[in-house]
Each structure stands twice: as C-alpha cells, then as structure tokens.
Amino acid sequence: MSAPELALVLIGFGRVARRFVRLLDETSDRLAFACRIVGISTRRHGSVVDAAGVDGRRAAAVVEAGQSLDRLDPAPLPRSGLDALRSAADRAAGEAAQGRLVAIESTVLEIERGEPAVSHVKEALEGSMHVVTVNKGPIAFAYRELAALAGRVERMLLFEGVVMDGVPVFNLVRHTLPAVHVTGFRGVLNTTSNYVLSALERGQAFEPALREMQARGIAEADPSLDVDGWDAAAKTAALVNVLMGGAITPHQVQRTGIGGIAAADIRDAAARDRRIRLVASARRQGESVAARVEPEVLDRRDPLAALDDTENAVYLRTDLLGEIGIVQRSGDLTQTAYAVIADLSAIARGLATGVVR
C-alpha cells in the first residue's frame, strides 16, 4: 500500500483552517498520506485555485497580513465558495475521478439554515469530492440528505471536528462500537459557556470571561451563538442525526442559554454543593427524539458536574455497554485542526485498502 496523495480544496480559511495547514506540515512525517492544496476560498480575502499546488503556509501568512489570496492565483477571479469548488473540480478532475480530491468546509456556522455550507457540501459531493466539514451546519441541518448523496456518489462525508474537536465521538461509535445502539446522551459541549460558568464560580464577571474566550479563538465570532445555546444545539442536532438516526435541525432542540444566569444562582447552587452546567441531552421518545440544551443544577456526583473551564464531555447511553463517557480535558485550535487530519487519514486508509475507488 503506497501513501496516497490527496488534493485539498479549502472552503473557509479562518483560524481553524490556517492552524490545520500548519499542523499538516508539523505532522507530515507521521501521516500515511501526502497532501497538495489546489484551492482556497474565503469570504473576505479572495481565493486561489491552482492545480499545481498552493503553498498553505504562505497562504496563511497572506491572509494574516490582511492581504488577498488573489495574489497567489495565476489567473485571479472573483469567486464564491461554490465557484471555487467548481473550478477545482474542473482543474483536478483526474484526482476527483480517482477519489483523491477532498473539500474541507470550515466556514462560519450560520444558524438559520446552515447555509451556504450545506450547498458547499452538496456541490463538492456532486463533483466527486470527499468532504471533511468542521462546520456544524451541514450535519446539524441536512445530515440525512447529504449522507445519502455521499453514498450515491461513493464518496466519504466526515465531520469529527463538529463535536469536541478532534476527540473522537462519531468515529468512536462508527469504528469501535459495532452492533451497539445509542439510545440517548448527555453532555457539556459548548466550551465558551462552560468557561463562563466556571469564571462566575470564581467570582469573575460574565463579560470579561466571554471576551477571553473570543481572544483565544474559542468563542464563535458572534458570541450569542455560544451564550444563547445555539452552538450546543447545533452539536446536539448533529449527534441526534448521526448517532440516533434522527432528522432534526438545531431549531427543534429545546434551547435555553446561559444569558439568564446570575452570580446569585451560581452562589445558591454552590451553597447546596451543586454546580450549574449547560447540559445538552437527547433521549428517544416513542418514534421521535427529545433533544434539549439548558442550564442544569447538578449534584456533585454527576460526572458532568466535574467539568471545569474548557473541559467537554459526552456520555452516551447504549443498550449493550451501558453509559460510556468520552472526556476532552482541554480544547484549543490544534485539537479542532487535528480533527481534519483524523478525517483525512480515514479517507487515505479507504484509498489504500481499496474501500474507496
């Protein structure tokens, strides 16, 4: 089995994608595949498509200097994400036909309909690309349809970074729990909310804690997505859709954010040896699934009560193995970027073993 070379089209080139291109360099000696970037599309910093290969580190430096990627393009053009995908599919048609072209969707979550990310994923699959998305939108809003499309075109749709960064949740169930049914889950999935609640417990104020998460690149660009529970609701919908066979959107998750929690609530809970955490949960209810995100006052014995600061966890309820927890003790950009590498490894393994053709 020789090391396959993957051709990559990056849709979105924010902090996660830029950390990814650097991490790819840093870990190249450990990976059983090589990569060539053939396109990068951004909303505000232009785009570049070049089948001969784009220097990822140089592209990151260009964007970080506030310049346009157009300067790296041999024949620059104004392009939307869809345009960039079409152009890459055209110029790397050979790789696409061989199952070696991969679109990486990392644009910002849009919480009304998950667009344009859903359309990006569709376009990529229709262009015979595999898709790795760290954007929650496609999985939270359209997983069933997109997974069916991926099956028809015989390409992989992977998304480990959507929940708990690179810590495996979806791959855990897919690769290590054959024949197990997931019947529900409970988790702390939004890092920013958990950090803010921890800060309130320490007597700090809400706003500075939130700003710190933004400065570290952890809070969403629009922090209301974190504070109002939308980020956790999107992750909940993704887990329900993938692990429990649901077909819901974040709008069907009953949702309460942490905005209404006052320092006094935190103190009252602490006085009773309890902690408030933003809990995401789902359970089967007849034919459907009841999903919710809301602050819960937890007994100290609850495993979710132990999660401080940037720790996340999800406890899956299963039929054969009881409750299994997976815990992420720290979350940062490297871990989200790693999720993309884990997904690319799965594609490379599929190519090397002939599962992907």
Place this chain on the structure above:
Amino acid sequence: MSAPELALVLIGFGRVARRFVRLLDETSDRLAFACRIVGISTRRHGSVVDAAGVDGRRAAAVVEAGQSLDRLDPAPLPRSGLDALRSAADRAAGEAAQGRLVAIESTVLEIERGEPAVSHVKEALEGSMHVVTVNKGPIAFAYRELAALAGRVERMLLFEGVVMDGVPVFNLVRHTLPAVHVTGFRGVLNTTSNYVLSALERGQAFEPALREMQARGIAEADPSLDVDGWDAAAKTAALVNVLMGGAITPHQVQRTGIGGIAAADIRDAAARDRRIRLVASARRQGESVAARVEPEVLDRRDPLAALDDTENAVYLRTDLLGEIGIVQRSGDLTQTAYAVIADLSAIARGLATGVVR
C-alpha cells in the same frame, strides 16, 4: 461484500465465554458476520471439537449443570487447550487458510508468567488463526512477541476486553487517533477495588463488599489478584505495551494493593474532602516507562475521584489532543462478552474488505 462466516475455537469456557455465546445469539441480527463454534476447551469440564459445529447454548447448559463437554463430542478425547487448538486447526484447515478461523482465549489470568494463555495464543497464530483474548496475560506478558508473530502469519491479534471490558480503549487509539502519540495515562481500572473502596466510604466492611463482587462474577476467582493490585498491574502493563510501545510485564509495575487501607484512612480523606482510589498510571521516563498501581488520596477535582462503585476510566495523555478520558459507568459480564463481539466484527470487516486474506 457478503457476510463472512467465522469458525470459533473457545479456549476457556467460564462466565465470560458462556455469556459471549448467548450474546452472539441475541445480537446475531445486527452483526455483519455469522459464527460457527468448532471447538471448546475447558480445564475442568472436558472439551469438544466438531468441525460440523457445536451448539454454544447447549454447551453452556452442560457446563452449568456440572457435566462434561465430552458428551457433545462425536469422538471424545482428553485434551489440553493446546491439544484442542491443534485439533481444531487440523479439522478446520480450510477455514484457517482462508483467515476465517478464530481462537478466543478466556482462561483465567495466571500472574507469574501469563501461562498457558501465552502459549495458547502462539499456537493459535501458528495455526493461522486470528486471536481474540480477554485474558490479560498474553498482552501483559508477551505483546511484542505475539504481535510480531501475528504480523508474520498475517493474522489479527485483538484484545479489547483486556481493559475496561467492551468499552473501547485499544480500538479507540488504533482506529480514531491516527498520528497521535500517547505519552502516559492515569486510570481506575480494577472494578473490585473501586467497589470495595466505595463500600468502605459508605461505612460497610471490606470482606462483605469483596464477596459481593465475587458473587456478581466481577472479582477474579482468586480475589487477591484484585485486592493486591495484580489485575490493575496486568492492565497497566497491557496499556504500556500496546499504546506506549513498551515491553514490560506486570512484575515491572510498581504495585501496592488496597489491602492495607483501613476505614480510618477513608474517614481521614473524607474529612479533607478527598477520596482514596486505586490509581494505575504510566509515564515516559527517558527511554523507559515508569508504571505504577497504588492507592492515591485524590482531590475532589481529580476526574478519577468521581468514579464510584463499578465505574472505571482511563485518561490518556497525548501530544496533539491533550488529555482524553474514556469512562465506563457500569461493568458486567455482558460488557466483557461484548468486547469479543467487537473484536470479531473487526476481523469480519477485514475479511469483507480484503484486508485479511
């Protein structure tokens, strides 16, 4: 890809193996493979080898009625485990050549040298069988040698049940964490010790708590393996050998059991808002690995302090993802039996995709 049929030789037919044959029936409609038992070997209840197939449920009933398996054998013979493996290799040579013959080692852990389980695994691999072991011995005492042998004969050596029953630890790292290096770990791995410590906290006595674990089939037949830390040391050696590239045995794990812990120690810890847990850990120390099992007085904030009764967990330290925890919230026979099914699924997947020939 059609569903492969696996032929199974069971070496050891205690509670775990008997629960396994029943679980195989209960889950057959979910599995992408079929199984035929061609041999069962026990220390005290005779043996049966029959290439035409042995009825697993009937065999379990025979043993549970205190009778000998010889009565199920068309031509009964006194046989050791090695004899049964040789006989099965001979009579199911076609399956062995096709990579469809699997030995399942579930004899009792022997803590001096891991024998005869190590020899069973060697014999099975040399007979072109895949091996699934839930006995810790082979992995704790001879992983490197056995893995090399498995590579040479192109057969799989799998052992998910060795640590935390069917909750994935080895498969988690193998299948979902490509390119990640495990640099150390901390865990609570022995259910019986943890249950006894929890009982002491509730004011119960040591001996009745231990007897309860034996009655539930969780404590080892020889409870000193649990109480003296040997079971945890064997699991620690297995984790070091597989995840950290070590080549140690349980005798190289610095080991203190829970036998010396008095009710007063537990009360003292509780008075300082602390808990005592039997902690297994390892970390790199220059070229080697320092591994230990010992009771530790833990701060309440330590994630291991949250583990009650039959809960287990291991927190892996990694280079790219920080610390990742995997938590088992309840452990029973079904979960250990499930580990065998998960490993068989991996073999069947290998066959279906042509990775195993």
